[in-house]
Amino acid sequence: MNSATTRQSPIGPYPRAAIATGLLVLLLAFSFSGMRAEVWTALLPFFEWMETTWFGYVGKTWGGAFATIQAGHLVSLGVLGGAVLFSDGRLLGLYSSLPLRDVIDGSHQVFKWALAVVVFTGVFMVCGVAVKVYYLPVFWYKMLTLTVGVLFAFYVRKPLVDRDLSGVSPLVIKLTAIASIMVWFTVAATGRWIGFS
Amino acid sequence: MNQLIFDIAAWLDDTAWSTAIHESYYLYNWIEATHVLTLMLSLGILFLIDMRMLGWALPNVSATRLAERLNTPMLIGFVVMFITGILLFYAVPVRSSQSLWFRIKMVLLVVCAINAYLFHRRMTQSMSTWENAPRAPSELRKGALISLGFWTVIVLCGRFIAYDWYDCEYPQPDMVRALAGCIDGQTRF
Numbered sequence: 001m002n003s004a005t006t007r008q009s010p011i012g013p014y015p016r017a018a019i020a021t022g023l024l025v026l027l028l029a030f031s032f033s034g035m036r037a038e039v040w041t042a043l044l045p046f047f048e049w050m051e052t053t054w055f056g057y058v059g060k061t062w063g064g065a066f067a068t069i070q071a072g073h074l075v076s077l078g079v080l081g082g083a084v085l086f087s088d089g090r091l092l093g094l095y096s097s098l099p100l101r102d103v104i105d106g107s108h109q110v111f112k113w114a115l116a117v118v119v120f121t122g123v124f125m126v127c128g129v130a131v132k133v134y135y136l137p138v139f140w141y142k143m144l145t146l147t148v149g150v151l152f153a154f155y156v157r158k159p160l161v162d163r164d165l166s167g168v169s170p171l172v173i174k175l176t177a178i179a180s181i182m183v184w185f186t187v188a189a190t191g192r193w194i195g196f197s
Numbered sequence: 198m199n200q201l202i203f204d205i206a207a208w209l210d211d212t213a214w215s216t217a218i219h220e221s222y223y224l225y226n227w228i229e230a231t232h233v234l235t236l237m238l239s240l241g242i243l244f245l246i247d248m249r250m251l252g253w254a255l256p257n258v259s260a261t262r263l264a265e266r267l268n269t270p271m272l273i274g275f276v277v278m279f280i281t282g283i284l285l286f287y288a289v290p291v292r293s294s295q296s297l298w299f300r301i302k303m304v305l306l307v308v309c310a311i312n313a314y315l316f317h318r319r320m321t322q323s324m325s326t327w328e329n330a331p332r333a334p335s336e337l338r339k340g341a342l343i344s345l346g347f348w349t350v351i352v353l354c355g356r357f358i359a360y361d362w363y364d365c366e367y368p369q370p371d372m373v374r375a376l377a378g379c380i381d382g383q384t385r386f
Contacts, residue, residue, distance in 0.1 A: 063360055071353040074236060075244075078352075081234075082241020086267065095266040098258055106255035110245065188237065192230045 020155030024148060031144060043134070050130035059128020066128050073121035077188055080114035083107045084184045088177035091161070104161050111153070122191075136197045142190035149183045199378035206290040218288040225288055232281035239274030240348055242267050250341040252332035260333055261324040297363040297377040302354035309347050316340035 009015040030036060050056055059066045087107035090100060126133055133139040157180050165173060209215055218224055246264050248254035255263065286293050293299045319336055327334055333341065363369055365379035373379075 063362070064357075067356045067360060068353060071349070071356045074233065074352050074356070075240070075349055078236035078240040079244050080241070081237020082243075082245045085238060085270070086242065086245055089270070098262060098266060102255065102257040106258060107245075110248065110254045185234070185237075188234050189230065192233055196226045196230075 014159065016155045016159045020151045023151055023155075027144070027147060040140075044131075047130040047134040050127045053127055055124045055127035056130060059124060066125070069121050069124045073118060073125060076114045076117035076121065077191070080111060080118055081184060081188060083111040083114060084180060087111070088180050091173050091177035093174075100165065108158070115150070115153075133194065136194060138190055138193045138197050142187065142194060145183065145187045145190055149187050152180065152183055199380055202294050202378055203291065203380055206294040209287060209290040215287055215290065218284060225285075228281050228284050228288070232278060232285060235274050235277045235281070236352070237274075239271055239278050240352070242271040242274065243348065244345060246271075247341040247345050250333040250337050251345075256331045259328050260330070261320060261328045264320060292364070293358070295365045295378050296358050297373060298354040298357040300376065300378070302351050302358070305347050305351050305354070309344060309351065312340055312343050312347070316344065 030039075051060070059069070084107075086095075087104055089095060090098060090103045090107075095103070157176055160168065160172070160176055218228070245254060246267060249256075249258065249260050249263055286299075316337065319340065320333075323334060323337070332338065361367070363373050363377055365374070365377060369377070369379065
């Protein structure tokens with residue numbers, strides 16, 4: 001028997017999910033602890049520096065460039081949302097005539113590219129208004145939900161759907177899909193709320 | 198024509214519901230947030246279908262079956278976007294109707310609707326010959342590219358509406374005034 005296939009992780013059969021859960025717990029503990037205020041204060045110079053970068057200069061000087069990047073951010077967010085809804089919709093039992101594995105794998109590729117564009121355009125947008133968003137609570141909620149979304153997508157959902165799904169409880173699959181949709185909806189909604197603040 | 202559009206917009210602007218939506222911080226923002234977030238359902242799924250036709254995504258999923266299955270959720274998304282879009286226009290009718298970007302957006306929406314109709318008709322006629330091919334035939338790929346490009350410009354125009362660069366209340370070149378439908382002394386925010 002091949003020893004590599006039988007080797008167990010010291011933290012159980014789902015090491016990535018366990019690490020992600022640990023990180024999420026740490027993140028939440030940090031969010032409600034006194035350390036958050038200290039870190040927040042220490043981050044102000046970084047946000048001030050962001051406004052002095054080339055991105056910050058372009059974002060503040062040319063409204064057209066800022067709006068164009070915003071449109072790119074929206075389009076890529078739309079594509080990311082489309083990939084999430086398509087893939088999770090399939091996990092929930094919709095479009096059952098489409099091959100499950102191909103839908104999951106193909107959607108994940110689209111999701112990764114869309115996420116990269118969302119993050120790049122998002123960084124550009126933050127640079128233009130860095131000090132303003134630094135003082136907005138909803139910006140930090142968005143960063144928190146984005147971190148949760150990325151950890152969930154790559155360290156909880158991905159390892160789960162990469163398995164042979166016939167051996168996984170349908171309830172677990174459906175709960176994962178619903179959680180995924182809710183997390184990314186929250187990321188988008190908090191992002192939209194930054195514009196209203 | 199521009200006078201007629203202005204008169205209708207001014208009449209809408211004078212209605213109580215228009216003022217109520219415009220002056221309600223939460224209602225207006227909820228409608229706008231719904232309009233934007235529905236992008237994930239409408240445009241996100243449309244782009245998935247377009248990218249599949251171009252061979253950029255989901256190469257192992259049957260293109261026509263993908264388009265058929267995703268048609269309903271996509272249309273639900275577009276209906277929600279359409280309703281919320283009408284409400285957003287109704288909340289600020291005069292400025293919107295005299296916005297250059299809004300007018301470009303409306304023209305492109307009509308172009309995209311025609312493109313979607315032609316695309317669907319061509320796909321239905323030819324689906325049996327290429328259903329599982331990694332890329333759709335050239336005619337359909339052109340339609341998918343037009344859809345991707347024009348919808349991106351529509352989102353861009355939607356963002357630009359929020360800016361006042363070409364608003365009628367400021368001095369503008371004659372061409373911009375003509376395209377935006379500016380009428381001397383007749384504008385409102």
